[in-house]
Amino acid sequence: MELRRFGPLDIDVPTIGLGTWQMERSDREAVIHTIRRAIDRGVAHIDTAEIYGQGAVEEIVGEAIAGYRAEVFLATKVHPDHGTYAGTLLACEKSLRRLRTDRLDLYLLHWRGAQPLEEAIRGLATLKKDGKIRAWGVSNFDVTDLEEAIAIAGEGEIACNQVLYNLGERDVEHVLQAFCERRRIALVAYSPLGSGQFPPAGSWRGDVLAGIAAAHGVSSKAVALRFLARRPGSFVIPKTARADHLDEIANASDFILTPEEIATIDDAFPLGPPKSKMPYV
Ligand code: NAP
Numbered sequence: 001m002e003l004r005r006f007g008p009l010d011i012d013v014p015t016i017g018l019g020t021w022q023m024e025r026s027d028r029e030a031v032i033h034t035i036r037r038a039i040d041r042g043v044a045h046i047d048t049a050e051i052y053g054q055g056a057v058e059e060i061v062g063e064a065i066a067g068y069r070a071e072v073f074l075a076t077k078v079h080p081d082h083g084t085y086a087g088t089l090l091a092c093e094k095s096l097r098r099l100r101t102d103r104l105d106l107y108l109l110h111w112r113g114a115q116p117l118e119e120a121i122r123g124l125a126t127l128k129k130d131g132k133i134r135a136w137g138v139s140n141f142d143v144t145d146l147e148e149a150i151a152i153a154g155e156g157e158i159a160c161n162q163v164l165y166n167l168g169e170r171d172v173e174h175v176l177q178a179f180c181e182r183r184r185i186a187l188v189a190y191s192p193l194g195s196g197q198f199p200p201a202g203s204w205r206g207d208v209l210a211g212i213a214a215a216h217g218v219s220s221k222a223v224a225l226r227f228l229a230r231r232p233g234s235f236v237i238p239k240t241a242r243a244d245h246l247d248e249i250a251n252a253s254d255f256i257l258t259p260e261e262i263a264t265i266d267d268a269f270p271l272g273p274p275k276s277k278m279p280y281v
Helices: 028-040 052-065 085-098 117-129 143-153 176-182 204-216 220-228 243-253 259-268
Strands: 003-005 012-014 045-047 073-078 104-109 133-139 158-164 186-190 234-236
Touching (some): 028 045, 028 243, 052 085, 073 085, 085 104, 104 158, 117 133, 117 143, 133 143, 143 158, 176 186, 220 234, 220 243, 220 259
Parallel strands (some): 045 073, 073 104, 104 133, 133 158, 158 186, 186 234
């Protein structure tokens, strides 16, 4: 599995990670098998959140990674309603318990809510100082939000910004991606497979991906992930509950797109004009 330096951290993290949203809806044993297979294949950045299944997904992840904790880069998120100083500390304790661990690798503010940003950042800084989390970051932040967060926390404190980024939604490429690169903030692409809205086989866009996939002996999904992770500061966290799909996802680490292939994908899935408001799921 390809590893990359993760923002300002002094560690390398798998380029291809595993999302877990809605995993509570699938067969529990199958999901646990898939998460363990992901760890085996090096898809070991596992992303979850306290709100996924109202804690149920963290519990599933906790069961799946028990005995493999050292091999996992474990990320979870605090809901912004808990984004007060005390709320952040308490939410983290609850997540740690559900995840059966004493330390997170990454703790994210899920999105910017009504609480003052200073509060959550103070909580996150305390958790880091106390060794409960290795690093913290944010999600769904635009450039203005990030500038504000950096002004509060200081340079080099925000490890990542997790944002909506897939072939049909490339808005982050206008400004946000370069901003994150300049500030050494990892850009983590969520819903990188379009959250179920992937160009179907037989459609002209689907066929563009299939043609490139065939040339590399991988699936169209792997081609999409490789495209989204083509810049060195970017990571992807596709979700799958299925072991066969996981293998397709893991294969995205094994090949490089040529400049011509990148241009072909770029043409088929155009960037489009910048949006006035940051897109999110
Ligand atoms: P996604 O990863 O773009 O797509 C997931 C869908 O693709 C699922 O329906 C999955 O079904 C299917 N799939 C995956 N691999 C496949 C394959 N090889 N062949 C066919 N289908 C495949 O969607 P997402 O779950 O929205 O986003 C990924 C992760 O990002 C989430 O799980 C979550 O961890 C994170 N996220 C974060 C935020 C945020 O606000 N920060 C928001 C949304 C998501 P199967 O399970 O059946 O394979």
